[in-house]
Amino acid sequence: MSVDQERDKAAATRARENVFAGIDIDRMSERRDDRLWIEELERLPESRFLVLDAEGNAFMRSDAESPCWMSPAMRDERFGDIPSTFLGLASGAAWFALVADEAQAALFVSLTGARRMSLRDAGLLLDAFEAGLFAYAKGITHWQRQTRFCSQCGAPTLVVASGHRVQCTNPDGAHLHFPRTxxxxxxxxxxxxxxxxxxxxxxxxxxxxxxxxxxxxxxxxxxxxxxxxxxxxxxxxxxxxxxxxxxxxxxxxxxxxxxxxxxxxxxxxxxxxxxxxxxxxxxxxxxxxxxxxxxxxxxxxxxxxxxxxxxxxxxxxxxxxxxxxxx
CATH class of the missing domain: 3.90.79.10 (Nucleoside Triphosphate Pyrophosphohydrolase)
Structure with a gap:
């Protein structure tokens, strides 16, 4: 292996070792506006949904250090009225995030015995893929909450593109807003x-x-x-x-x-x-x-x-x- 190859390999390893980094997921950005395709993915039995509360905490299983990944059937039963954010495709499945309000979150905990976990705690406990998806979900849903009104005109906004863009509802401007880092x-x-x-x-x-x-x-x-x-x-x-x-x-x-x-x-x-x-x-x-x-x-x-x-x-x-x- 050449010196340049050794250097590139070392740099890639360093990046993947960082918590929340290096998750192997296809974000499929080119299909986020295809609502019919997204809805089809939401119904597939192998698809999974990560539920967060309003503070960005995830719901964890009571019997394991793992998130309560919800199936489409369970999602329809308990959180069917909450719009999802599409995260991407990985391991033969589609992955989504949902944000529950406090009443829904409290009911979910009482029904399942789930416990809430912050991203800081989860980063030290979950495997790399689950921790990375949690970070991804927390980041984009936080941006959605912070972009409820257009910064150009103050009009209410609408979340579009499966959660990855926000559209101003003012017909005179209709500004688009994108996630910021x-x-x-x-x-x-x-x-x-x-x-x-x-x-x-x-x-x-x-x-x-x-x-x-x-x-x-x-x-x-x-x-x-x-x-x-x-x-x-x-x-x-x-x-x-x-x-x-x-x-x-x-x-x-x-x-x-x-x-x-x-x-x-x-x-x-x-x-x-x-x-x-x-x-x-x-x-x-x-x-x-x-x-x-x-x-x-x-x-x-x-x-x-x-x-x-x-x-x-x-x-x-x-x-x-x-x-x-x-x-």
């Missing part, structure tokens, strides 16, 4: 034998993480890396390299991960940014985690993957460190 960078900065980690006020004692921030208008991803690191820590970044990305529908973000190299180790904190930032060597991280004085983000986040990648290049397994951390 707010991009953010997240970066592990290195200088020599150390990496830069920071902590925010209110985090659990001892927790440090990679630096992150939202992209601003007229800014490239690399420009955002340089600006955010400088604003949060005062550290100057020389260059940044893409690592991987992660859907983060909490409520509507995409985390774009980078590794970067700093010019110097000079840190100048701003009062309104981080509570603390410091350089950690591999030994600092190992000893801090083993003693319980240092914590890292949960495996749910791409931040964990960035730290894992940096340590792995230096022969340290982050999963093993976490397993040996005092509880």
């Amino acid at each position: 707010d991009a953010a960078i997240i970066v592990i900065v290195e200088h020599g034998d150390a990496c830069l980690l920071g902590r925010q006020r209110g985090w659990p004692p001892g927790r440090y993480s990679t630096l992150a921030g939202f992209i601003e208008p007229g800014e490239s991803l690399e420009d955002a890396v340089r600006r955010e690191v400088r604003e949060e820590s005062g550290v100057e970044v020389l260059h940044a390299t893409y690592h991987s990305s992660q859907p983060w529908p909490l409520p509507a973000s995409l985390m774009v991960g980078f590794t970067a190299t700093a010019k110097t180790r000079e840190i100048h904190l701003r009062d309104d940014e981080l509570e603390d930032a410091r350089w950690f060597t591999v030994e600092d991280i190992v000893q801090g985690m083993r003693s319980g004085t240092l914590g890292v983000p949960p495996p749910l986040s791409v931040s964990y993957r960035l730290i894992e990648h940096w340590l792995g290049l230096r022969g340290v397994d982050l999963d093993e460190l976490v397993a040996g951390t005092p509880r």
Whole structure:
């Protein structure tokens, strides 16, 4: 295998390892306006529906760490009046999402014994496919709830294209609205034998993480890396390299991960940014985690993957460190 092939394989593996990323689903965007086709899929016995409540929590089975995937028959019986959002085709089935109001959700829980689970919790428990579909469903249904009125004229809107577009009902404008995602960078900065980690006020004692921030208008991803690191820590970044990305529908973000190299180790904190930032060597991280004085983000986040990648290049397994951390 060539160097380029090895690099491409490594990059693909990093991306698929991120929670919520890499789900193998055909979104069939070209058929979303074909209402007859969608209705036919909704009736197929093998189709499945994921039910969310108004807060974006999923209903989980009482006897397993798995969502209550509803069959078309069960959907008709309990949620037949709720329009579905088509997610796509995978594993020989069509997958949909439904959002129940609180009264319907409470009734569903009382009838089935289902329990509600947040996306953060589910990301650590479900398999990759189910977690990814949950994230997909939560993200697009959140956008639907936030786009009930046209931002151009204030008229009510109508959800169309099987949940993937919103149409303004004002006949004089009839603006179309599309799902939006707010991009953010997240970066592990290195200088020599150390990496830069920071902590925010209110985090659990001892927790440090990679630096992150939202992209601003007229800014490239690399420009955002340089600006955010400088604003949060005062550290100057020389260059940044893409690592991987992660859907983060909490409520509507995409985390774009980078590794970067700093010019110097000079840190100048701003009062309104981080509570603390410091350089950690591999030994600092190992000893801090083993003693319980240092914590890292949960495996749910791409931040964990960035730290894992940096340590792995230096022969340290982050999963093993976490397993040996005092509880």
